[in-house]
Amino acid sequence: xxxxxxxxxxxxxxxxxxxxxxxxxxxxxxxxxxxxxxxxxxxxxxxxxxxxxxxxxxxxxxxxxxxxxxxxxxxxxxxxxxxxxxxxxxxxxxxxxxxxxxxxxxxxxxxxxxxxxxxxxxxxxxxxxxxxxxxxxxxxxxxxxxxxxxxxxxxxxxxxxxxxxxxxxxxxxxxxxxxxxxxxxxxxxxxxxxxxxxxxxxxxxxxxxxxxxxxxxxxxxxxxxxxxxxxxxxxxxxxxxxxxxxxxxxxxxxxxxxxxxxxxxxxxxxxxxxxxxxxxxxxxxxxxxxxxxxxxxxxxxxxxxxxxxxxxxxxxxxxxxxxxxxxxxxxxxxxxxxxxxxxxxxxxxxxxxxxxxxxxxxxxxxxxxxxxxxxxxxxxxxxxxxxxxxxxxxxxxxxxxxxxxxxxxxxxxxxxxxxxxxxxxxxxxxxxxxxxxxxxxxxxxxxxxxxxxxxxxxxxxxxxxxxxxxxxxxxxxxxxxxxxxxxxxx
Numbered sequence: 001x002x003x004x005x006x007x008x009x010x011x012x013x014x015x016x017x018x019x020x021x022x023x024x025x026x027x028x029x030x031x032x033x034x035x036x037x038x039x040x041x042x043x044x045x046x047x048x049x050x051x052x053x054x055x056x057x058x059x060x061x062x063x064x065x066x067x068x069x070x071x072x073x074x075x076x077x078x079x080x081x082x083x084x085x086x087x088x089x090x091x092x093x094x095x096x097x098x099x100x101x102x103x104x105x106x107x108x109x110x111x112x113x114x115x116x117x118x119x120x121x122x123x124x125x126x127x128x129x130x131x132x133x134x135x136x137x138x139x140x141x142x143x144x145x146x147x148x149x150x151x152x153x154x155x156x157x158x159x160x161x162x163x164x165x166x167x168x169x170x171x172x173x174x175x176x177x178x179x180x181x182x183x184x185x186x187x188x189x190x191x192x193x194x195x196x197x198x199x200x201x202x203x204x205x206x207x208x209x210x211x212x213x214x215x216x217x218x219x220x221x222x223x224x225x226x227x228x229x230x231x232x233x234x235x236x237x238x239x240x241x242x243x244x245x246x247x248x249x250x251x252x253x254x255x256x257x258x259x260x261x262x263x264x265x266x267x268x269x270x271x272x273x274x275x276x277x278x279x280x281x282x283x284x285x286x287x288x289x290x291x292x293x294x295x296x297x298x299x300x301x302x303x304x305x306x307x308x309x310x311x312x313x314x315x316x317x318x319x320x321x322x323x324x325x326x327x328x329x330x331x332x333x334x335x336x337x338x339x340x341x342x343x344x345x346x347x348x349x350x351x352x353x354x355x356x357x358x359x360x361x362x363x364x365x366x367x368x369x370x371x372x373x374x375x376x377x378x379x380x381x382x383x384x385x386x387x388x389x390x391x392x393x394x395x396x397x398x399x400x401x402x403x404x405x406x407x408x409x410x411x412x413x414x415x416x417x418x419x420x421x422x423x424x425x426x427x428x429x430x431x432x433x434x435x436x437x438x439x440x441x442x443x444x445x446x447x448x449x450x451x452x453x454x455x456x457x458x459x460x461x462x463x464x465x466x467x468x469x470x471x472x473x474x475x476x477x478x479x480x481x482x483x484x485x486x487x488x489x490x
Contacts, residue, residue, distance in 0.1 A: 057275040061155045061173045075287040078120040078338045080168055082159055084150065084175040085112030085240075086275075111225065112240060113146065113158075115168065117335050122291045124340045127244075128331070129237035129304040135312055135320035136165040145320055155275075165323075166332045167429025167449055169407065173277040180273015181224075182217030184247070187266040190216045191246040193223055193239070194488035201228040212488050233321065234304060241302040245486035300483040301341050306331060329428040329454060336431055337424035341480040360419045362390030362456060365442060367423070369397040372405025372445045382446050385453035389426060400445050408450050411435050411443040426454045 117126040132147040139160045141152055149161035159170045185191055194212045201207075206222035215223060224243045229235040251266075306327035312320045334341060367386055371379030379397025387393050408430040412420035417434070420442055424430045429449040 058278050058280075059155050059173070059175075059275050061159055061277040062279070064156065065160060075284050075291065076120075079118040079171045080335070081116040081118070081172045081174055082162055082170045083112075083114040083116055084155070084158060084173070085181070086150075086175050086177045111147070113162070115162065115166065115170075115335075117168075117338075118288075119340070120338050123299065125300045126335060126341055127241065127300065127302045128335070129241060129302070130162070131233045131237065131305065131307065131321045133233055133319070133321045134165070134305065135314060135322050136161060139164055143314075144316075145314075155277075166328075167407075167451075168332050168335055169431065172280055173275075174280075175275040177273050182221050183273065184266065185215075185217035185220045187262070188247060188250045190214050191220055191243065191250050192488050193220070193242055193246055197229070199223075199226060199228060201226040204228075232310065234307065234310070237304050241483075242486045245302075245483040246488070248483060249487045298482050298484045301480045302483060302486065303331075303341055303480040326454075330425070333425045333428045333430075333454070336429065337421040338432070339421055339425065360422045362422075363392065365419045365423060366392045366394060366440060368395055368441050368443050369393065370400040370443060370445045371397055372400035372402060372409075373448050373450075374399075374403030378446060378450070382444065382450065382453065386444070389453050389455035391423070405445055405447040406449065407431060408447040409433050409445040411438060411445065413438040413440070416440065416442060422456060426456055428452070428454065 111132065113130040113132060115128040115130060117128075119125070130146060132145065134146040135143060136146045138144045138146075138149045138152060138157065140157075141148075144152075146161060146165065150158045153160075155173055155175065159173060162168070163170055192212060192214055195208055195210050198209045199206060201222065204222040204226045206219070206226050206228075208223070213219075220243055224240045225236065226239075227233055227236050231238075306324040307321055308324040309322040312322045314320045331341065367383075369379050369383045369386065371382075379399070383393045383397045408427055409432075410420050410424050410427070410430055411433045412435065414434055414436055416438075417432070420432050423442055423444070424432055427444075428451060429447075430444075
């Protein structure tokens with residue numbers, strides 16, 4: 001339930017950060033979660049955080065997931081955020097709906113969906129745009145477009161659906177609505193966007209020539225939502241990522257964060273539009289802010305789920321998008337292994353080739369497989385799969401202490417992190433757990449989400465390692481780029 005405590009008085013009395021600190025902290029990103037991010041990035045006196053946290057809308061997203069046995073995410077280790085842009089028209093009168101060109105549809109749908117990954121060392125952030133028309137399995141409802149999950153079961157079902165499709169565990173949830181987005185852009189004084197080709201979308205009241213444009217909140221919303229270009233929803237994701245980058249760059253290059261009144265206005269508009277999970281409380285926001293101080297725009301990688309088919313006819317008689325399952329599995333495996341996709345952070349290509357992967361090879365890694373599901377023969381099957389992929393599996397599989405392990409876990413000694421990450425890349429949906437008591441052998445605890453062992457492409461030629469598909473963009477998707485790359489050149 002939402003509350004609105006009185007902010008500290010006087011608001012203009014807090015001391016803004018220095019320009020140097022502000023430039024560092026503005027890139028606290030959490031990427032699509034700009035409204036929450038700028039609150040973190042401001043570096044203002046943390047006496048405000050109680051007021052901020054109290055005014056955020058909250059939703060109990062995770063109760064009931066994994067039969068109520070879901071681990072606590074905390075603020076340590078790698079974290080994954082599901083960011084939803086909601087198309088609710090609640091609270092808009094007809095004139096506002098006409099002005100924004102958003103129509104009069106009732107209810108709430110997920111108009112935009114992003115998976116945001118924070119690296120465990122807080123050195124890189126990865127933002128993956130998920131096409132709203134992706135054809136996936138919606139748990140309990142069968143196959144449907146991924147944005148149907150929100151309308152069928154709200155944030156909780158949206159999280160379950162994304163986890164099912166990606167095998168990536170979601171730790172936090174952030175939702176931003178239409179009107180709040182418009183107000184945030186206006187509070188920044190507008191942003192700059194650029195177009196390689198003109199766009200004309202009468203329904204969205206958008207007509208823009210090729211080139212660079214200064215846009216206000218209403219125009220930015222139309223720019224971010226239109227699908228009236230050759231690439232449809234994939235082009236739209238590109239524009240949304242450009243808008244995110246432009247908003248962050250504007251907050252950095254203007255006095256939004258240094259002017260108490262402008263910052264206060266931005267905070268007001270941000271809080272009015274944001275819903276978060278209950279785990280993002282004052283302490284979590286405060287701690288994340290401190291952890292992400294050193295992240296810059298060049299450390300933020302933006303990409304799209306690799307797409308296989310953009311004109312898939314569904315049983316419902318409409319057109320959907322299918323994923324390139326092999327490329328998508330590799331990309332999400334890298335995220336689970338906490339590896340950058342390329343274009344930012346601690347470096348490395350997203351393809352699995354290049355200098356980053358010149359280190360551990362399968363033949364250098366010794367594994368012990370444990371069956372954590374109770375399914376007869378699964379441990380032996382996984383052991384054979386690892387052996388076929390070139391790993392050393394010297395001992396037969398054994399049963400784990402529990403037969404109800406939901407997600408595959410790779411347990412490793414601190415010195416074996418690079419090897420464990422390489423193994424995780426081959427097992428979609430797996431996660432890493434560090435155990436100082438382990439020796440050189442990595443323990444693979446097989447969970448119910450296990451699907452396959454995908455042999456690493458350690459011998460791939462240099463030319464293939466640089467391909468867009470290998471980089472996580474897919475044949476019809478976008479190759480990874482940084483938030484700095486998305487800002488219009490001067």
